[in-house]
Amino acid sequence: MPELPEVEVVRRGLQKHAAGRYISRVSVLSERAVRRHLAGRSDFESTVAGHQVVEIRRRGKYLWWVLDDGDALLAHLGMSGQFRVSAPDAVDGDRHPHLRVRFTFSDAGPAIDFIDQRTFGGMAFLPGQAELPHPIAHIALDPLDPAYDLAATVARIRSKNTEIKRALLDQTVVSGIGNIYADESLWRAKVHYARSTAVLTRPTVRRVLEAATAVMSEALANGGTSFDALYVNVNGESGYFDRSLAAYGQQGRPCPRCGTSIRRDAFMNRSSFYCPHCQPKPRARR
DNA sequence: CAAACTACCTGACTGC
DNA sequence: TGCAGTCAGGTAGTTT
Numbered sequence: 001m002p003e004l005p006e007v008e009v010v011r012r013g014l015q016k017h018a019a020g021r022y023i024s025r026v027s028v029l030s031e032r033a034v035r036r037h038l039a040g041r042s043d044f045e046s047t048v049a050g051h052q053v054v055e056i057r058r059r060g061k062y063l064w065w066v067l068d069d070g071d072a073l074l075a076h077l078g079m080s081g082q083f084r085v086s087a088p089d090a091v092d093g094d095r096h097p098h099l100r101v102r103f104t105f106s107d108a109g110p111a112i113d114f115i116d117q118r119t120f121g122g123m124a125f126l127p128g129q130a131e132l133p134h135p136i137a138h139i140a141l142d143p144l145d146p147a148y149d150l151a152a153t154v155a156r157i158r159s160k161n162t163e164i165k166r167a168l169l170d171q172t173v174v175s176g177i178g179n180i181y182a183d184e185s186l187w188r189a190k191v192h193y194a195r196s197t198a199v200l201t202r203p204t205v206r207r208v209l210e211a212a213t214a215v216m217s218e219a220l221a222n223g224g225t226s227f228d229a230l231y232v233n234v235n236g237e238s239g240y241f242d243r244s245l246a247a248y249g250q251q252g253r254p255c256p257r258c259g260t261s262i263r264r265d266a267f268m269n270r271s272s273f274y275c276p277h278c279q280p281k282p283r284a285r286r
Numbered sequence: 287c288a289a290a291c292t293a294c295c296t297g298a299c300t301g302c
Numbered sequence: 303t304g305c306a307g308t309c310a311g312g313t314a315g316t317t318t
Contacts (some may be wrong), residue, residue: 001311009315032295061312079295079311098296101291118295120312170314269291270311292318300308 002077003061004142004176005219009239010083011063014056017085018065018103018112022052025104029239033100033114036074036135037126047125048073048103052131060142060175064126072129074136075114081121086111090149142176142214144220154205157197164200164208166195177212180248181219182271185212187247187255190277192274193265218244247273 002010026045027035037044051067058064065073075081086102087094087110101114101123114123126133141148153174156166167173168182177185186193188211191204223239246256250273251264260277 003312057287076313078313116295117297118310160288166289169312268311271309289318291315293315294313296310298309300306302305302307 001079001178001180002081003178003181003216004144005181005216006239007058007061007063007077007176008144009223010077011056011058013063013085014063014083017110018053018105019055020053021109023103024106025049027102027104028100028241029102030100030116030119032119033116033122034124036122038124044125057229059132059136059145060139060171062133062136062139064130064136066130070130072126072133073123074126074129076121078116078118078120078122080118081114081116086113098277099155125205128160130207139171140173141174141273143174143209143216144176150209151208153209154202157205157209158202160197162197163194163274164191164197164205167197168208168212169268174209174212176216179270180245181212181216182248183208183248183256184215186272187275188215190278192281193249193267193274195282208232226276232267236265249273 026048028041029044029177034041034044039047048067051069051071054066054068056065062074062076064075066071070265075083084096089248096113096115098115099113100119102115103112103114104113112120124135125137140153140192156173157164159166160173165182165186168177168178183193185208191200191202191208197205198272219239222244247262250262253262254260255262255275255278257276258277260275262273263276265272265274
């Protein structure tokens with residue numbers, strides 16, 4: 001599912017295929033895709049049309065189109081959202097079944113489609129918020145941001161009273177990490193998902209965060225992670241990082257480091273994959 | 287105030 | 303073959 005590396009792949013694709021172009025028409029096929037745009041579907045269509053796309057920015061799993069006049073078009077892919085360059089010969093009767101929003105441009109180039117099966121994704125037009133849209137002011141810097149502060153993030157995690165994986169998934173602590181990269185980071189750092197942040201040492205938390213940065217950088221270099229057609233880049237192509245996963249989705253397979261069978265636990269209403277030998281369960285605390 | 291829980295969604299898959 | 307149940311999981315909003 002789209003986490004930081006996958007969203008960054010999409011950002012780069014949009015930067016290449018949408019930046020500099022003038023939006024001539026916006027068609028919202030599903031009102032739910034613009035539910036965060038409080039003025040509604042037709043207002044979204046008429047307000048966004050006519051703008052030029054200046055550039056595409058990203059923080060964590062959010063991305064936003066910087067429009068001329070300093071306005072922003074904020075988007076989140078949710079679980080299954082995609083931005084796709086529409087096929088050159090696409091016609092109305094030929095649309096993707098989960099097409100939610102189509103952006104048509106004033107030039108002869110292809111439209112950009114927002115496609116989303118599970119409809120957790122969406123977008124909103126935010127006037128004058130190109131620098132940092134207000135709805136994501138609470139989202140922490142991500143590890144690939146030049147201003148990301150590792151030491152401060154270590155301190156923030158250690159000040160919390162929770163389990164390490166919950167802290168990694170908390171987008172107000174560090175952004176961009178989802179279930180896949182949380183598990184991979186913890187496996188690399190040899191830390192169990194339920195270890196208490198309050199008692200982890202500074203070097204241990206640092207090791208986990210450095211692993212997160214490394215694994216997401218490697219995934220980005222491989223075009224992101226995808227298990228199926230739900231995650232693809234703007235040209236509909238899959239990344240290759242799933243072949244490099246050591247823990248996530250690998251239950252029953254040998255740990256690449258020690259050979260012990262990878263386990264899967266239910267945690268936080270989702271799955272956690274880990275090596276019971278490399279990442280021993282914390283001792284129960286009273 | 288912080289931590290934890292839940293609703294929101296659709297489609298693939300499993301078991302009977 | 304069909305159908306109910308389970309799973310996938312990021313975020314905002316609510317509850318504890």
